Amino acid sequence: MDKDGSKMKVALINLGCSKNLVDGEIMLGFLHRSGFAIKENPSGCDVAIVNTCAFIKDAKEEAIDTVFNLVDLKKKGKLKKIIVSGCLPQRYGRELASLLDEVDGFLGPGNIDKISATIAKLFKQRQVINIGRNHYLYNHNTPRIYLTPEHYAYVKIADGCDNRCSYCVIPQIRGTFRSRRMESIVNEARDMADRGIKEINLISQDTTFYGYDIYKKYALDQLLKKLVKIKKLQWIRLLYSHPRHLNVSLLKLIRDEPKICKYIDLPIQHINDRILKLMKRKVNAVKIKKLIADIRRIIPDAALRTTMIVGFPQETELEFKELYEYAADVKFERLGVFTYSAEENTPAALLKGQIPQHIKNKRRNKIMLMQQKIVERNNSAFVGRKMEVLIDQVLNRGLASGRTQYDAPDVDGLVYVKGKDFKVGSMETVMITDNVLYDLTGEKV
Secondary structure, eight states, X not given: OOTTSOOOEEEEEEOSOHHHHHXXXXXXXXXXXXXXXXXXXXXXXXXXXXXXXXXXXXXXXXXXXXXXXXXXXXXXXXEEEEEEXXXXXXXXXXXXXXXXXXXXXXXXXXXXXXXXXXXXXXXXXXXXXXXXXXXXXXXXXXXXXXXXXXXXXXEEOEEOOSOOOTTOOHHHHHOSOEEOOHHHHHHHHHHHHHTTOOEEEEEOXXXXXXXXXXXXXXXXXXXXXXXXXXXXXXXXXXXXXXXXTOOHHHHHHHHHOTTBOSEEEOOOBOOOXXXXXXXXXXXXXXXXXXXXXXXXXXXXXOEEEEEEEESOTTOOHHHHHHHHXXXXXXXXXXXXXXXXXXXXXXXXXXXXOOOOHHHHHHHHHHHHHHHHHHHHHHHHXXXXXXXXXXXXXXXXTTEEEEEOTTOOTTTSOOEEEEOSSOOTTOEEEEEEEEEETTEEEEEEO
């Protein structure tokens, strides 16, 4: 409470991936339970929280820019206190606190359950640093305020990572892989369905590794068999599958269960064996190619999404050409390309043969230009077909936007639908009439 007895006003700015989004939702849940007033705009608030990502250079720059915008508000007297939470303070710790003297508090992702206590200390100490080796993992009883629309949500089934790819800082920030108990996940999904949520997106750093730490075996298939029994759920989507852990039995389950979206999110990163070994991906080209062939054979209508890294240290023009030609051959329905970011305290940053940024950009642009043509060709095949579309937004009385099961929220294309009487969260049968690059247009049947 403020001195006048009114509720203390807190705003959250959430950056980064969907896993970070869940952390932000949980912090809001704890704050609401503690009696804080949650606001969207930080201007005029007692406290603003920036929940940060620190995976690559661009994410760090976005986080710092956001912090400085809040510092400006604070200097103008429109904001009292600033907290930087998430991966950035966990990665840089007290060094960051000394550099950002205007920031009042720092909170690591393993301490998000202590957000209310941290704010209470802000008005008693000059700077509060709550960063430790604790790795908080929420459960179905954890308070949470959803930042997604009312009809879909993310379910974090695990946190941390054991893969330790040579370019990645996630294990340093998030710790080792830790699965939630299956019963807790099912209870959470059931509660979501009762709230009206139609689509759940299962996420973790490595979703297909789920359960190995607590059940001593891959357990994602068992979890899915329980989730599909929840009657009110319509779509279950898997995100972040590692090629090392995705197997044929899981693919067959995805094929056979109508509720599981025919959407395979499989970051391969590269296809050249030497680069894969330098990346410490623990998988080779033969394994990747066989797995993708299995996906095409077992689930012919699946949308296959991947990410690639170009400009990895020592990547030659021939090795890049191998990656380019493989992407051209497979014709991934969804594809994203990262230019390699040399992150301190990672083995890859110490490798000789770092690639100049302009070459990285050239390689990324070459693949993405090719991918545009592939997507346009793939989408043109949908014209004249009827498809089920989950409505995400009503744009006006005669137009709405939504997604097919082949499109994940926020990262993939949309379907713009003409018609009447749309409701957000409704499932509509749509006749596809045209395609515009990454998006489709259609009419409600």
